[in-house]
Amino acid sequence: MRGPSEPRDALRSAPPRAVSPCCGTFGLNTLQLMVALRVRPISVAELEEGATLIAHKVDEQMVVLMDPMEDPDDILRAHRSREKSYLFDVAFDFTATQEMVYQATTKSLIAGVISGYNATVFAYGPTGCGKTYTMLGTDHEPGIYVRTLNDLFRAIEETSNDMEYEVSMSYLEIYNEMIRDLLNPALGYLELREDSKGVIQVAGITEVSTINAKEIMQLLMKGNRQRTQEPTAANRTSSRSHAVLQVAVRQRSRVKDVLQEVRQGRLFMIDLAGSERASQTQNRGQRMKEGAHINRSLLALGNCINALSDKSSNKYINYRDSKLTRLLKDSLGGNSRTVMIAHISPASSAFEESRNTLTYAGRAKNIKTRVKQNLLNVSYHIAQYTGIIADLRGEIQRLKCKFDEQTRRGPARGRLERGDIRHIQAEVQLHSGPGGQADMGQLREQLISAFQEQMEVRRRLLELEHQTMEVQIDTSRHLLTIAGWEHEKSRRALKWREERRKESYTKDDSEKDSDTGDDQPDVLEPPEVATARESITALMGEQKRLQKQKVCMVWGAGKAGLGSWGRGGAAR
């Protein structure tokens, strides 16, 4: 965690946008696993290093990551996607406030917890991407911990006429597979035990039951300072442990009954250790060992979430692979709800880490993003191609004007050049004796012929430029045909999926399970698209040929002593 004195909100200028309630929050009977993504503001350090923004929120659920290594001006590869889009239940960028993140992800868990359900919220992502900021926050911008506890106490207060509650809170860290009490580190390492009801408990952990928000914030800040933080190659103050805030709520009715039912709901809020890969942080020794433990527990967590989110399979869920998953056993499975908030930096320097995080988070959710993703990519490309064509048109217009102007000015310019030649001649005469008259005539002839040759080279170069432009326009036209077809294909795929979904409503459950595959029947590509693909290959060859001719011509002109004329004139 970094201190509040080091805000990374260099770009925090746009007004916050509201999160649509339909995709952000989730009610008790809806999502079991919600995956959110938060892209933090680019930091001053990243800007100073020359990083550019490569992660963009496209809408309330979609984030696009651009590959900084791909060349945006490479027209011949423009049909290849530079960007990849990822879909989440809700996405936030630098404009999102702490309150917006809390409202859309965690607030709706509270009602469940006070009525006896378990829930887990965890912040995932590489080091320095804002996990602690989201969970703990700062004094001025408190995060999910405090906002949740505040609302939890308020909800308890509102129902306290009928119900009696007991709330207890503990804060621990798991470091190198060992558990430490962050509210009382002097206790040393603690063990996990299963109680008589099979519930996993941390033996001997400090439990506090304050309901004063300010006190809680102070306790958590103090606890957080006890966390194992070490400088890594990637972050000066990297949290090397998973911090777990556990809130247990016991509820019983005030109406005395023979059968007194007591319900206990548990809420885990977890700030995970940085997910960067050991190889990328160049960590050695102790740091590498930590890295291995962190990776192991994150992998175990990912596996559990994967198995839980894949309802169609009856995969065995192995919670025993790490302390973290053992502790969360009751809160990940069963009737509980889980919120994962993945974090990334928007900077180009963090591309690899961001891509890994987006893939991990996307896999956890197992959302079918393809159709929407294609639509987005295609529409981007159509816009790109239209832009390219407009640019090329402008360029042709410009060249035409230049050509016309040169044709108009040709003879006059010629006279001027000849004037220059006469001037040279006069100069030479001045410095040579009468015997040099014959040589002078010869020199004059040579100069005139060189000038004519140079005019010819210039004319041919202009012609070549014109042909290249035409080839490029043709290429773009074919790319547009292909993009149009991809668009159409995506539209059909979407329609096909919708029909499948409607069909599956009418089938019984056993049929549904066997019918949920993604295999869409192959769609035959129209002949004009196949022709467009072939033409592009041919046009690329043509473009190369023209380029070669141009190079030869300029080179030849240079060799013949016309270099500066040829290059400065037509070849731009």
Ligand SMILES: Nc1ncnc2c1ncn2[C@@H]1O[C@H](COP(=O)(O)OP(=O)(O)OP(=O)(O)O)[C@@H](O)[C@H]1O
């Ligand atoms: N959404 C945000 N708005 C403003 N500042 C942010 C935001 N997210 C992160 N920051 C700032 O970025 C810095 C790093 O964030 P933070 O310490 O939360 O990262 P982390 O993911 O917890 O890192 P680690 O895994 O190393 O502990 C902090 O200075 C924090 O204040």
